Amino acid sequence: MARIKPQTLLQQSKRKKGPARIxxxxxxxxxxxxxxxxxxxxxxxxxxxxxxxxxxxxxxxxxxxxxxxxxxxxxxVPGYAVLNTSKGSIVIELYKESAPEVVDEFIDLCQKKHFKGMLFHRVIKHYVIQAGDNQGTDATEDWNLRGKHYKSVKHEAFMLGTSKGKHSNKGFDLFITTAPIPDLNEKLAVFGRVIKGEDVVQEIEEVDTDEHYQPKISIGILDVTLRQKA
Incomplete structure (x- = not known):
C-alpha cells in the first residue's frame, strides 16, 4: 500500500476547510x-x-x-309673496331665516288658498291694517301669548306679522304696520316686510271706518302668489 506524503495531506486539509462557493x-x-x-x-x-x-x-x-x-x-322655500288685493298688489319679502316656522305655516296656508277672499276687517290709521277672522281679538286689546315665543323683529312701518302662538285655520291673521309700533314687539311675530306696494297699503289705511275701525267698504285679498324672486 502506497504511503501519502505529509505535504499532500496538508494541501487536501486546506482545500476542505476553505469557504464554499455560493x-x-x-x-x-x-x-x-x-x-x-x-x-x-x-x-x-x-x-x-x-x-x-x-x-x-x-x-x-x-x-x-x-x-x-x-x-x-x-x-x-319661496322668498316672496304677492298679496293681490282689491286696491292693488303688495309684494312681501318673507323672513325665511329669522322666522322659519311662521313662514312655513304662512306658505302652507297660501297653498291651501286660506287667504283668498279674506277681508281687511280692521284699519287703524298710523297704526296697522289687519286681515283675518273678524271675530278675532281686537287690535287695540292685549294679545295673549301662547305657544312658542318668537324673537320678533322691530316693528317698523310696512312690516308683515301675525299674532304669536299656535293658530287655528281661522286664526292666522295678517297685520301690516303703517308706522313704527315698538309696543307690539311682544305680541306679534314679524315674518316679512313690504318691498313694493306701500302706496296700496296707505290707500287701504286711508279708507273710512266706523267706531270699531272696520272699513265702511269691503277691501279684501283676492289671492296670494308665492315667488322665489321679487
Whole structure:
C-alpha cells in the first residue's frame, strides 16, 4: 500500500476547510424571494392607503351631499309673496331665516288658498291694517301669548306679522304696520316686510271706518302668489 506524503495531506486539509462557493442559482433564488417580499409589502401599503383615502373622500362626499340637500331644500322655500288685493298688489319679502316656522305655516296656508277672499276687517290709521277672522281679538286689546315665543323683529312701518302662538285655520291673521309700533314687539311675530306696494297699503289705511275701525267698504285679498324672486 502506497504511503501519502505529509505535504499532500496538508494541501487536501486546506482545500476542505476553505469557504464554499455560493452558486449563481442560489443568489438568483434568494434575490427573487427578496423582491417578492418587497413587492408584497408595497402592495399591502398601497391597498390600505387607497382604502383609507377612499373612505375619507366618500365620507366627505356624503357630508357635502347632505349639506347640498339641506341648502337645496332651504332654497326651495319661496322668498316672496304677492298679496293681490282689491286696491292693488303688495309684494312681501318673507323672513325665511329669522322666522322659519311662521313662514312655513304662512306658505302652507297660501297653498291651501286660506287667504283668498279674506277681508281687511280692521284699519287703524298710523297704526296697522289687519286681515283675518273678524271675530278675532281686537287690535287695540292685549294679545295673549301662547305657544312658542318668537324673537320678533322691530316693528317698523310696512312690516308683515301675525299674532304669536299656535293658530287655528281661522286664526292666522295678517297685520301690516303703517308706522313704527315698538309696543307690539311682544305680541306679534314679524315674518316679512313690504318691498313694493306701500302706496296700496296707505290707500287701504286711508279708507273710512266706523267706531270699531272696520272699513265702511269691503277691501279684501283676492289671492296670494308665492315667488322665489321679487
Amino acid at each position: 452558486s449563481a442559482t442560489t443568489v438568483i433564488f434568494y434575490g427573487l424571494i427578496l423582491v417578492l417580499i418587497v413587492f408584497f409589502v408595497f402592495a399591502t401599503y398601497r391597498h390600505w392607503s387607497n382604502r383609507s383615502r377612499f373612505r375619507s373622500e366618500n365620507h366627505l362626499s356624503v357630508s357635502e351631499g347632505e349639506n347640498n340637500f339641506a341648502d337645496s331644500k332651504k332654497s326651495d
